Amino acid sequence: MMDILKPLFIITPVLLVLAIGIIGFVFQYQRRMLQHQEHLRQMQEAKQRQLLEATIQAQEDERRRVARDLHDEVGAMLALVKLNVHQLTVQAGANGSGTQVKKMLDDVMSSVRHISHDLLPVVLERMGLAHALTALKNGLPADAGIQLNVTCNQNDKRLEARTELLLYRVVQELLSNTLKHAQATAVTIELLLNATDLQLNYQDNGKGFDHQHLLQQPGNQAGLGLMNLQARLQLLNGTINFDSAPNSGSKAIIYVPIS
Known part of the structure; x- marks a missing residue:
């Protein structure tokens, strides 16, 4: 009887060690896969964050450019137009239409300043x-x-x-x-x-x-x-x-x- 069971006593520990090894290998494999997936997720999030930051920065840069153009170019042109209208009004004598045009220019210049300050x-x-x-x-x-x-x-x-x-x-x-x-x-x-x-x-x-x-x-x-x-x-x-x-x-x- 002992001769029959002796191979089992030898094989059983080997099989047990082998089973434990397989379980450990599967566990380590799953752990590595999860770590790899987490790493990929973090990389994807970092890339999305960089893209988002670059997009918002580009928006802000464009806002600054438009604001400066409005202030430096459009604002200066409107001021010059207002000065010319004032001179023409003085030469032609005071009248309601000239005053109305200057009022409209003042409103436009105020709107340009507001938009410029809003952008920058x-x-x-x-x-x-x-x-x-x-x-x-x-x-x-x-x-x-x-x-x-x-x-x-x-x-x-x-x-x-x-x-x-x-x-x-x-x-x-x-x-x-x-x-x-x-x-x-x-x-x-x-x-x-x-x-x-x-x-x-x-x-x-x-x-x-x-x-x-x-x-x-x-x-x-x-x-x-x-x-x-x-x-x-x-x-x-x-x-x-x-x-x-x-x-x-x-x-x-x-x-x-x-x-």
Whole structure:
């Protein structure tokens, strides 16, 4: 009997070691595959991030170019036209039509300055995000019927230029959506800064919207705008959360690390 079982005593440990080895090999293979997939995912995310950053940087460069062209060339040409109109009006004697033309030129020059400052916010570069957000009041259309209130717990605190610009563009997009779609009469912006992060609260009293529904609508401009917000904040490792429903206003809460 022992002679019959002796081969089993010899083979069984060998088979057990072999089975353990196979299990270990499969485990290591799966682990390596998961690591490889994670590495590929990280590479893909990094490439998408680089592409997104390059796209946004190209947009900002184009904004700067257009803003300078408007200010340096178009603005100078309009000023020259206004001077010529003034001289012609003086030579022809004061009349209503000349005054009206100068008024129209003043309006056009004001619009050009507004567009130029909107594309290239000088206040943002010189004084920082809090002051630039406050200055948004001056850019609201006269007939918008919206009261804009801006508060900040540290008005003179400066952030990285890239962070300030991306956050400013996010608020611009939110305000643009409010003006176009919300039918609001009041907007409140609250900027809270501390040593490690910031919170920016944007709230209006408009008709509200269904956030998820907008994102699911292909080609919807409002939905694309929200995706653009998320893309900009992604570059800052930030988040944006919406609290809105039809006929109840809307609120956006933004968190960004700044340490």
